[in-house]
Amino acid sequence: MFRAFLLEQANGQPQGFSARLATLEDADLPPLNEGDVTVAVQYSTLNYKDGLALTNKAPVVRAWPMVPGIDGAGMVLESRHPDWRVGDVVVHNGWGVGETQWGCLAEKTRLKGAGLVRLPLAFSPRQAMAIGTAGYTAMLCVLALEQHGATPASGEVLVTGATGGVGSVAVALLSRLGYRVTAATGKAAQADYLKALGASAIIDRAELAAPGKPLQKERWAAVVDAVGSHTLVNALAQTRYGGVVTACGLAQGMDLPGTVAPFILRGVTLVGIDSVMAPLPRRQRAWDRLARDLDPVMLERMTEEVPLSAALEKAQQLMAGQVRGRIVVKIAD
Incomplete structure (x- = not known):
């Protein structure tokens, strides 16, 4: 039983x-x-x-x-x-x-x-589940940013849906790796929580959630987006020349109501992140990096x-x- x-x-x-x-x-x-x-x-x-x-x-x-x-x-x-x-x-x-x-x-x-x-020997079963698919997905995003040339010297990184599971782990990982992280959230009361995880700045998700111009002021060297819809489109429109954006969620919606302008005028790369059917070697690499790069104190927090x-x-x-x-x-x- x-x-x-x-x-x-x-x-x-x-x-x-x-x-x-x-x-x-x-x-x-x-x-x-x-x-x-x-x-x-x-x-x-x-x-x-x-x-x-x-x-x-x-x-x-x-x-x-x-x-x-x-x-x-x-x-x-x-x-x-x-x-x-x-x-x-x-x-x-x-x-x-x-x-x-x-x-x-x-x-x-x-x-x-x-x-x-x-x-991984670095984790207990409880810690592995504190990471879970959300944290493993965040690591896949970080690996994709690195693969496409993002470094801490590249500039500011935006994380949307920052108080969620993917967002929280992404903020903790990126900040520990030396990136300057801006966290987008609709929960102003959680600003201290995000700063404790390593965010250097907080913006209101409302700045990204409504329809915007196809190209906007260049700001982000890289983006981890767990929200989709207008938020992802605005993040793309604000990404600097040659920057990279990872898309792994749809909290705002499945639609992508944007244009090709960021891709053909700024050379922005949009990388889709799938954690469900990712092949085993990619999974193992993500878990190995989590064991190395995720601070267990931040994970518990x-x-x-x-x-x-x-x-x-x-x-x-x-x-x-x-x-x-x-x-x-x-x-x-």
């Missing part, structure tokens, strides 16, 4: 949606052909996608019933995969888990061994821990914009 959050949809109708903490049996686990490694999950986390799934705010879940939780860290209980043995401690991010395959907001789950990453039983309530707060930083879910009592 084990506990898990179970999402159900009666008769395939959205109005029949329910999310509850259920007690399940091993026989309820997905068959081994869907996941060849059985994991005792110690910690999970709440990302934006988890919030969408738990509150049914968007059609994230595509198979029913579903256990949500795109991230998990824990110990291998059983393995039919050659890379993993009983007792190994692993981390999981993405790969459709919590959407088409059972996820990690459960005391036990089955995952595909090919998608697992060995827990942005982290809140809740028990599994509180995951639904915290997801509702997340979707209402009442959460900052990272939420760790402690699975076992």
